[in-house]
Amino acid sequence: MRQIRPQAPMSSTRHFPFERVREHLLFQSLEDAEWQALTTALLPSRFQPGHVIFQEGDPSSDLYVILSGVVELRRQYVRHPGDYLLATLHAGRVFGELSLLTGRRRSFTAVSLMEVQTLRLSTEGLILLPLEVQVKLYRAWSSIISERLYWIDSMFTDLLEQRGVENVASAMALLHQRYPS
Known part of the structure; x- marks a missing residue:
């Protein structure tokens, strides 16, 4: 994987107060x-600017809540080689939860763009709860995964309208081969 260079961060140095972490959809139902x-x-x-928090393919499974700073999620693709930006996350966002849930290897690389403070929940910590x-x-x-699936379904519907049924159907066939049900 090629070296990821941090880009100039957007001005988002705001701090997400710990008390507000409880407001996240993931934690709202807790007494x-x-x-x-x-x-x-x-x-x-705490991560310094440009630090790779975890790398695509890593076996790590921690969930992170960003308290301050900015994190980029990036991914390498084989068919269209390159380092692609998936998301830019700011204070208050959670990432890494799917690896914590499934135990699968990381599907993207997370990089801090500026100093980042997080709260981390490990698999061991989850099991001890x-x-x-x-x-x-x-x-x-x-619930969160259901919302993401709904979003992906909407995205594929948009692709059908923009690129035609044949292109999307072949993409869906490839996905089905890669991830059989």
Whole structure:
């Protein structure tokens, strides 16, 4: 994988207060005692500008909540070689949750564009949480994933309209071969 150079960050140095982390869709359903249990499992992390937080293909499975700074999510593609920007995340956003849920290797690279402060939930931390907290987190993840699937469905509908059924149908066939149900 080629070296990723950080780009000049947008002016987003705002800090996401820890108290507001609880407002994230992932944590909203937690009662006070459950929230307290979760906070003991959240570990603070700090990354300098240009630091690769994790690399595409890594076996790491931590979830990160950005408290301050900007993180870029990037991916390499074989068919169209290059380093592609997937998303730019600011304070208040969560990333890495799918690897925590599935145990699969990272599907993208996360890079800090400026100094980034996060809270990190590891697989070990998740497993040590009370069962009722784990169940609530999994339910919230299910909701988040459902929203993403709805968004992807909308995106494919747009592609059908823009590029024609044949192009999208062949892309869907390739995806089905790669990820059989």
